Amino acid sequence: MTRFEFFEKYGTEEQCRAYLRDLRFQQGIICKKCGGTKHYWMKNKGLFQCSNVECRFRTTLKSGTIMDSSNLPVRDWFYAMYLMTTYKKGLSSKELQRQLGYKRNEPAWLMMHKIRNLMEVRESKYTLNGELEVDEIFVRTSCHLPEGEEVKRGKGSQRQTPAVIAVESTQVEGKEGKPEKPEKKLGYAKFGIIQSHDSDEAHRVVKKMLGLVKLVTTDKGTEFKRMNEVAEKHVQVKSNKENNDKHLPWVGIVTANLKRFLLGTYHSVSPKYLNRYLAEFSYRLNRRYFGLGIFQRLLNISVLSA
Numbered sequence: 001m002t003r004f005e006f007f008e009k010y011g012t013e014e015q016c017r018a019y020l021r022d023l024r025f026q027q028g029i030i031c032k033k034c035g036g037t038k039h040y041w042m043k044n045k046g047l048f049q050c051s052n053v054e055c056r057f058r059t060t061l062k063s064g065t066i067m068d069s070s071n072l073p074v075r076d077w078f079y080a081m082y083l084m085t086t087y088k089k090g091l092s093s094k095e096l097q098r099q100l101g102y103k104r105n106e107p108a109w110l111m112m113h114k115i116r117n118l119m120e121v122r123e124s125k126y127t128l129n130g131e132l133e134v135d136e137i138f139v140r141t142s143c144h145l146p147e148g149e150e151v152k153r154g155k156g157s158q159r160q161t162p163a164v165i166a167v168e169s170t171q172v173e174g175k176e177g178k179p180e181k182p183e184k185k186l187g188y189a190k191f192g193i194i195q196s197h198d199s200d201e202a203h204r205v206v207k208k209m210l211g212l213v214k215l216v217t218t219d220k221g222t223e224f225k226r227m228n229e230v231a232e233k234h235v236q237v238k239s240n241k242e243n244n245d246k247h248l249p250w251v252g253i254v255t256a257n258l259k260r261f262l263l264g265t266y267h268s269v270s271p272k273y274l275n276r277y278l279a280e281f282s283y284r285l286n287r288r289y290f291g292l293g294i295f296q297r298l299l300n301i302s303v304l305s306a
Contacts, residue, residue, distance in 0.1 A: 001292045006082055016074040017046075020061055020303070024048070027303050029064075033057035066118050066302040072107060076100050078299065080111050085284065085295040090265035113276060115298075120279035122301060123286070127211035128188055133169045134206060134218045134227065135239075135251045136197070138162055139259070139278075142268040161271045163278065164192045164202055165258075166209050167250045169217075186250045188286045191258075191278040199226045206230060217247055254285070 001009075010016050021041060029039045031050040038051035039059065048059040062068050067077050083091050083099065093109040102108055138160040168187025192205035202223040213231040218224040219239035228234040237247045245252070258281050262269055269277050287294045 001082075001295055003082075006079075006295075010075060010078045010082075013073050013075045016078050017061060020065075020074055023300065024061070024065075024303050027300075029059060031055060031057050032059065032063075064303070066114055070111075072111065077111065077302075080108075081115055081298050081302065082295045084112065084115055084280070085298055086292060090261050090280075092265055113273065115302075116273075116276035116280045118298070118302060119283040120276055123190065123279050123283055126188070126190075126286075128166055128168050128190055128209055129211040129213060130168055130187070131170050131215040132166055132210070132213055132217070132231070133248045133251045134164065134166045134216055134224060135248055135255075136162060136194070136202070136221060136223060137165050137251075137255050137258075139274060140263065140268070141271045141274055143271075161274055162194050162197065163274075164194055164205050165251055165255060166190050166192075166206060167254055169250045184249055186254070189250075189254055189282055191275075191282055193275055193278075194223075197221075197223050199223050202226070203229065219248070257281075257285075 010019065025039075025041075028037055029048055030037055031039070031052070034050060034052050034055040034057065036050050036052045036055060039048040040051055041047075042049050042058070045058070046061060048061070050057045050059075062070060062074070067074065070077070079100065080096055083096060091112075093105055093112050096112060097105050097108040100108060138157075139162075140159055141161045143159050167189040169184040170187060172183060172185045190209040192209060194201050194205050199222060203226040206227070207230050210230050215233045215235065216227045216231040217235045217237065218227055220236045221239075224234075224236065235247075239248070258278075261281055262277060266277070284294065287297065290297065
């Protein structure tokens with residue numbers, strides 16, 4: 001959906017409310033009072049009313065959706081979801097504030113975090129399968145140090161938050177007529193924040209990401225010594241600049257794109273909300289072949305975020 005098509009279909013508040021009403025009827029509405037599923041639309045009130053004659057409980061248009069308890073127009077929510085899924089390099093809350101004409105940044109910031117939370121919930125429903133690359137990465141985050149305390153360097157730096165990246169990386173043969181070596185194809189990717197560098201913590205985080213895994217390739221870090229418990233085969237390679245492109249090619253590419261996305265758009269993110277920013281990145285990455293249809297998919301699940 002191009003921007004012209006967006007404004008043609010969702011250009012007014014009335015159009016957005018009508019679409020949301022129809023979408024809620026399609027997805028189904030559950031009465032909070034009696035649990036009934038049959039409702040009708042009260043046009044003069046702008047509410048859903050339970051068809052149970054002994055109940056007649058009324059439900060607002062936004063109730064039970066990502067927009068629940070929000071006073072912002074439905075059109076603003078639609079436009080925010082559109083921009084967050086179509087901006088190639090990501091969207092800051094300051095830019096969304098400017099696009100929507102808000103005087104304060106807080107409404108735009110809160111709206112974006114609710115959308116990121118929806119992305120995070122959706123991402124948690126899927127697992128990785130097949131052949132994987134797994135590695136530990138360090139993401140630069142903001143920190144507020146007590147006066148006089150110096151910033152540490154290396155793994156223990158207060159400005160670096162450790163996380164695990166896992167990507168599906170399947171070996172494929174080169175095309176006919178091309179003598180290049182077989183290369184790997186990128187599938188889906190997931191991230192998980194870890195609190196320490198021990199193997200139990202890495203195992204706990206990675207296990208939640210995985211389904212049926214045939215092969216896991218990692219470096220020789222001690223944090224990954226239990227990966228044989230979550231995969232049929234675990235291969236550890238000594239990581240260096242010369243062999244990373246061969247053994248962990250997509251880990252490096254995806255990590256570089258992630259850091260460019262975070263630093264280029266947000267400059268600095270809080271460790272408290274890092275999981276949501278990681279979910280936003282992976283949500284878009286894992287749906288990269290959907291094109292502009294990614295907005296419509298996000299819009300369709302926004303009514304299920306009760």
